[in-house]
Amino acid sequence: MSTAATAAERYGPKPRLTVPLSLRLALRELRGGFAGFYIFITCIALGATAIAAVGTLSAAIQHAISREGRVLLGGDVEASLVHRQATPEERAILGREGAVSEIATLRSMARLSDASGQALVRIKAVDDAYPLYGALQFEGGKTRADIQQPGAVAVERGLLEQLGLGLGDRFQLGNETVSIAAIIAKEPDRLAAGISLGPRILMSLETLERTGLAQPGSLIDWRYRVKDTGDGKLDKATLEAALPDTGFQIRDRHDPSPGISRSLRRLSDFLTLVGLTALLTGGIGVANSVSAFIERKRKVIAAYKALGASGSLITRSFLAQVLIVALLGILIGLTLGATLPFLAISFYGAGLPLQLDAGIYPAPLLLATAYGLLIALIFILWPLGRARQIRAGELLREEVDKGMRWPPLAFAAGSVVSAIVLALMAIFLSQQQQIAAIALAAIGATFAVFAALGYGFRALAGAIPRPRRPELALALGNIAGPAGLTRTVTLSLGAGLTLLTAIGLTNASMTNELKTQMPEHAPSHFFVGINKADFARFAKLIAKKAPGSELNSAPMLRGKIVALAGRPVSEIKPSEEAAWVLNGDRGLTFAERLPADSKIVEGKWWPPHYSGEPLVSFEAELARGLGLKIGDKVTFNVLGRNVTARIANFRTVDWTSLNINFVMIFSPNTLEAAPYNMLATLTWPESDPAGEAEVVRAVAAEFPTVTAVRVRDALETVTAMLGKIFTAIRVAGGLTLLSGVLVLAGALSTVRARRIYEAVILKTLGATRRRILFAHIAEYLILGLATAVFAAIAGTAVAYILLTQIIDISFTASPGALLQPAVLATIFMVAFGLFGTARVLSAKAAPYLRAE
Amino acid sequence: MAENIVELKDVHLRLQSRAGSVHILRGVDLSIPQGETVGIVGPSGSGKSTLLMIMTGLEKATGGSVRVAGHDFTALDEDGLARVRGQHIGIVFQSFHLVPTMTALENVALPLEFSGHADARERAANILATVGLSHRLDHFPAQLSGGEQQRVAIARALAPSPKLLFADEPTGNLDARNGEQIMDLLFDLHQCYGTTLVLVTHDQDLAVRCERIVRIDDGRIDRAQFELEGAA
Numbered sequence A: 001m002s003t004a005a006t007a008a009e010r011y012g013p014k015p016r017l018t019v020p021l022s023l024r025l026a027l028r029e030l031r032g033g034f035a036g037f038y039i040f041i042t043c044i045a046l047g048a049t050a051i052a053a054v055g056t057l058s059a060a061i062q063h064a065i066s067r068e069g070r071v072l073l074g075g076d077v078e079a080s081l082v083h084r085q086a087t088p089e090e091r092a093i094l095g096r097e098g099a100v101s102e103i104a105t106l107r108s109m110a111r112l113s114d115a116s117g118q119a120l121v122r123i124k125a126v127d128d129a130y131p132l133y134g135a136l137q138f139e140g141g142k143t144r145a146d147i148q149q150p151g152a153v154a155v156e157r158g159l160l161e162q163l164g165l166g167l168g169d170r171f172q173l174g175n176e177t178v179s180i181a182a183i184i185a186k187e188p189d190r191l192a193a194g195i196s197l198g199p200r201i202l203m204s205l206e207t208l209e210r211t212g213l214a215q216p217g218s219l220i221d222w223r224y225r226v227k228d229t230g231d232g233k234l235d236k237a238t239l240e241a242a243l244p245d246t247g248f249q250i251r252d253r254h255d256p257s258p259g260i261s262r263s264l265r266r267l268s269d270f271l272t273l274v275g276l277t278a279l280l281t282g283g284i285g286v287a288n289s290v291s292a293f294i295e296r297k298r299k300v301i302a303a304y305k306a307l308g309a310s311g312s313l314i315t316r317s318f319l320a321q322v323l324i325v326a327l328l329g330i331l332i333g334l335t336l337g338a339t340l341p342f343l344a345i346s347f348y349g350a351g352l353p354l355q356l357d358a359g360i361y362p363a364p365l366l367l368a369t370a371y372g373l374l375i376a377l378i379f380i381l382w383p384l385g386r387a388r389q390i391r392a393g394e395l396l397r398e399e400v401d402k403g404m405r406w407p408p409l410a411f412a413a414g415s416v417v418s419a420i421v422l423a424l425m426a427i428f429l430s431q432q433q434q435i436a437a438i439a440l441a442a443i444g445a446t447f448a449v450f451a452a453l454g455y456g457f458r459a460l461a462g463a464i465p466r467p468r469r470p471e472l473a474l475a476l477g478n479i480a481g482p483a484g485l486t487r488t489v490t491l492s493l494g495a496g497l498t499l500l501t502a503i504g505l506t507n508a509s510m511t512n513e514l515k516t517q518m519p520e521h522a523p524s525h526f527f528v529g530i531n532k533a534d535f536a537r538f539a540k541l542i543a544k545k546a547p548g549s550e551l552n553s554a555p556m557l558r559g560k561i562v563a564l565a566g567r568p569v570s571e572i573k574p575s576e577e578a579a580w581v582l583n584g585d586r587g588l589t590f591a592e593r594l595p596a597d598s599k600i601v602e603g604k605w606w607p608p609h610y611s612g613e614p615l616v617s618f619e620a621e622l623a624r625g626l627g628l629k630i631g632d633k634v635t636f637n638v639l640g641r642n643v644t645a646r647i648a649n650f651r652t653v654d655w656t657s658l659n660i661n662f663v664m665i666f667s668p669n670t671l672e673a674a675p676y677n678m679l680a681t682l683t684w685p686e687s688d689p690a691g692e693a694e695v696v697r698a699v700a701a702e703f704p705t706v707t708a709v710r711v712r713d714a715l716e717t718v719t720a721m722l723g724k725i726f727t728a729i730r731v732a733g734g735l736t737l738l739s740g741v742l743v744l745a746g747a748l749s750t751v752r753a754r755r756i757y758e759a760v761i762l763k764t765l766g767a768t769r770r771r772i773l774f775a776h777i778a779e780y781l782i783l784g785l786a787t788a789v790f791a792a793i794a795g796t797a798v799a800y801i802l803l804t805q806i807i808d809i810s811f812t813a814s815p816g817a818l819l820q821p822a823v824l825a826t827i828f829m830v831a832f833g834l835f836g837t838a839r840v841l842s843a844k845a846a847p848y849l850r851a852e
Numbered sequence B: 001m002a003e004n005i006v007e008l009k010d011v012h013l014r015l016q017s018r019a020g021s022v023h024i025l026r027g028v029d030l031s032i033p034q035g036e037t038v039g040i041v042g043p044s045g046s047g048k049s050t051l052l053m054i055m056t057g058l059e060k061a062t063g064g065s066v067r068v069a070g071h072d073f074t075a076l077d078e079d080g081l082a083r084v085r086g087q088h089i090g091i092v093f094q095s096f097h098l099v100p101t102m103t104a105l106e107n108v109a110l111p112l113e114f115s116g117h118a119d120a121r122e123r124a125a126n127i128l129a130t131v132g133l134s135h136r137l138d139h140f141p142a143q144l145s146g147g148e149q150q151r152v153a154i155a156r157a158l159a160p161s162p163k164l165l166f167a168d169e170p171t172g173n174l175d176a177r178n179g180e181q182i183m184d185l186l187f188d189l190h191q192c193y194g195t196t197l198v199l200v201t202h203d204q205d206l207a208v209r210c211e212r213i214v215r216i217d218d219g220r221i222d223r224a225q226f227e228l229e230g231a232a
Helices: A001-011 A023-031 A036-065 A069-073 A090-099 A156-161 A205-211 A236-242 A258-296 A298-306 A310-353 A364-389 A409-428 A435-463 A470-482 A486-521 A535-545 A622-624 A689-702 A709-762 A769-807 A815-842 B048-055 B080-089 B105-116 B120-130 B146-156 B176-193
Strands: A077-081 A098-111 A118-126 A152-155 A171-173 A176-186 A202-203 A219-228 A249-252 A525-531 A549-564 A586-590 A596-602 A616-618 A631-636 A641-653 A664-666 A677-685 A705-711 B004-017 B020-033 B037-041 B065-067 B089-091 B164-168 B196-201 B211-218
Touching: A023 A310, A036 A069, A036 A249, A036 A258, A036 A310, A036 A364, A036 A709, A069 A249, A069 A689, A069 B004, A077 A236, A077 A525, A077 A549, A077 B089, A090 A098, A098 A689, A098 A815, A118 A156, A118 A205, A118 A616, A118 A689, A118 A705, A152 A156, A152 A470, A156 A176, A176 A202, A176 A205, A202 A205, A202 A486, A236 A249, A258 A298, A258 A310, A258 A364, A258 A409, A258 A486, A258 A709, A298 A310, A310 A364, A364 A409, A409 A435, A435 A470, A435 A769, A470 A769, A486 A769, A486 A815, A525 A535, A525 A689, A535 A549, A535 A677, A535 A689, A549 A641, A586 A631, A586 A815, A596 A616, A616 A622, A689 A705, A705 A709, A709 A769, A709 A815, A709 B080, A769 A815, A769 B080, B004 B048, B004 B196, B020 B048, B020 B196, B037 B048, B048 B065, B048 B164, B048 B196, B089 B146, B105 B120, B105 B146, B120 B146, B146 B164, B146 B176, B164 B176, B176 B196
Parallel strands: A118 A202, A152 A176, A586 A664, A616 A641, B037 B196, B037 B211, B089 B164, B164 B196
Antiparallel strands: A077 A219, A077 A249, A098 A118, A098 A171, A098 A219, A152 A202, A171 A176, A525 A677, A525 A705, A549 A586, A549 A631, A549 A677, A596 A641, A616 A664, A631 A641, B004 B020, B004 B065
16 A cells, blocks of 8 residues: 555545534634633623523513412412402302302401501401412411401411510401401412502401491402312303303413513513613623634634635634634523522522422523524624635735724624514513513613714814823823724713613602602592491591591492493503503592592583483593593493493593592492492691591591501502612613623723733833823723713613603602712723723833834 | 943843743943944844843843943832933834824824923924924824834934934834835934934844944854944
8 A cells, every 4th residue: 555545544534524614613713712702701691691590580480370370369260359249140150160269358457456556457358168279377386267266367477566466365357356366377379469568367258247347338359269170171261251241350370460470571571671781781892802802813814814715714613613602601691590590599589479490491591592692693793794804915914004894794784683683582572562662772772872972082082182291192092092992981881871870860760759759749548448328427537636637538439341432351452551451440439520630631521410321531641542532432340230431531630649539530420329438538738647646546446447548658668669679670780780891891901912012112201100000090080980971861861751751750860879870980990990000000011012 | 532321231131931040131241422323233032122121221130230321220110210211212113112092293292291391292293394204293103104103203212302212123124215214314313413323133234334333142242342433
């Protein structure tokens, strides 16, 4: 065998797995490790973690809700009524579907027998069949039998703390003195009840009867839970078909708490958008990273070309390299995103009402992967396009001008298409597409503003005459320079700071609205459940105990809209703002005259003593959201009867007055014959806590079935909940800033070599280290402050539009919310910058000055 | 005889590297009188650029004494050395080393601003006119040709009217025609301002234009210094 043949055998083509050459080149290049890509990987990982974690947590909760659906709902299906119990016929229909349990829920007041204290409570009266699913648990080994006795109740610990009571103690509930026979440890169907005021009291239906709280017209929800004893197919649709037009609100085990599910999806959607902002900010780090990478590889690329590689091979090889890096970032993000929520729950989740299953939820991980890849493509393709423009001739001669050039059209188009796909995905996967679209447009606009600011700021720094002080001239030179940090700083910090400013201002305005705006006009108490026959006596008591105060009242029933303009509710597609009107029961009232807070905007109010066709006045904006016009008919179910009224007028309502307001007000002849109760508000000319407490005590003593709700308590509960939601939003928003800081750190490390070189030249020209330090501080301060000021302006604009146009409350300027991000930006910028400067100043001159 | 503006006595430079200590300069003695032109020549790696770094205070000798423009460099800290450079020394590099974010005018004005001249820009503009670049004042380095960049670097080095001008392979990155023009410029300016010129080069043809050639090899001055009367 000849030598040539041996060599051919050794090096010639062999049958093996064919890995494309571009990928082989990519893998060879990556053998050296991921140095230079750490910021890239961290930026992608951070955004992917946020999106995967939010999605995983939300999916785990949804999964637990649907797994525990029966237990949370208390049955396979629940049919509930307000004001009235089911008729024997309706009970018979329910009974045909399976085992039925009857439960009544209502709000009331628990009072100490000596009238020294009272508390708003949530009563749940249950029959013997309760609970159909899950187990009711009491503290200290107590059982159901302990509350079976008439007058015996079980309470949540909160009530004991509130009223200073203990096991075995007695207190007043309506007309009855009840005794605490047990303390509730676990109520299986607690979550489905939603979030509401006051601790729970559990009792038998017989005890409820004895309290006298269940009167005609009382605001009681009667719930009928059915346990499927048949073929397991019993669901919402079955009961809706069996109980048409009866006013039942029906839920099934698949969605035991539509309100919670809806809120969860909305919060999850919103946090995903915030995560996407973090990912977008990180994208700038990716782009910088890829640009620096291509810059480092110029000679390699030129050498490849000199050796005969095609532009497309080089592009594919470098695209493969950066995609491998992106995938590594995504993988890290998915791992953290899929595990962090469960780690957090294992530390802090003991109090959760649901047992969440740790596990892999593929949907959010897929979503995070898709978003991560799209973001990577948007920001990779643009700088990668330049790799194609590098000429082999660069091996022999440095390109004199490496300035900004447009990448080839295909790369620019690829970036743009990726961005469009990302936006469409984010919009169509959101529950509230319009809001998602607006949010994305706002995010896009913010980035555009800060990109423009970067350009503008550079141009401005270049245009203004150089100051005499060389430090300032140097700082301005760096800001104006084409390879400076200006654009990266404005882009990377701008979006995060704008977001934090907007979140801070929105939070401050909403809290301010709740805390300070209301009490000036707002009533101190709502009184619910005043029997219409007792109302005159009630008003007299108030006039005696609270002279000078203002008592407003309105009759109130609850009912459910079943059809609008002849179309059943299920066929109506309301606007997002108006959808709540059709969810569940609404308060209904009737009035002879137009209430003080309202103004007719279309149509006419009915004349006094009107006795014709039933008429209704509808709140104007909601009517528009529901597609209604004057003359349309509204059919609602109240106390089991369907009643139809014609829309006579539209009116505006000032909801923020916190006075008694209703979406629908009927002409008196429509409802006055129904058994209703009165709702009243008490407004004091000036705050008088002692007087308020005295009135509540007097009302409780004389009208034991009337419930008093302190407005301030209700507002505090809402404020506390708002605070928690804003904390979650702030954490997510903080991620964007963290992403920005990472980008900044990456950019600073990219320019460090140039900075050292520059400092060395300056030293050869006689500059002291102090001068160089001052020049750097001046540059970072100018950049940090400029970005902070614009972020404050942009954040204020976003918050202002959000508050005044969407949430519809007044904007409050909060110096704290405004200054915090600005100070943060400046500190970050100067601190990070100076960290780099320390290394610049300590660098030795000689190695940088020797001829190459 | 003119006073010595550079006086090196038994100068050593040892640098630590991974492979151990490297002895780069091994006892260099060199005196340069005010107003002289000196060519320092030697093969690559002989230590000629290092010697320039020592004379400009950009590198600190590890042994011996270095006196330049009346200052003891071994006793000055980094900032003290920077001040001496600002007042007395101009340096021209092979790779120009202009500040990329500044225009030609700003680059030239910089050392004047560092030493507190109120008319820095006017003087810079005049010097740029002297080197034939009055039409390029507002251009950034990347917008200038190699020859033009080197002219800016020379203008910058001469701006504060230094007593000493060091040039390290000033034509190394230029073509023959541009290189010749730059050399003519350097020697013309030396004549005009009476500046001491120290030229580091591996090109014997350039060095012969100097009044004296100092040959360096393996960290030592190799041959006796000799005078080239009437050269240049």
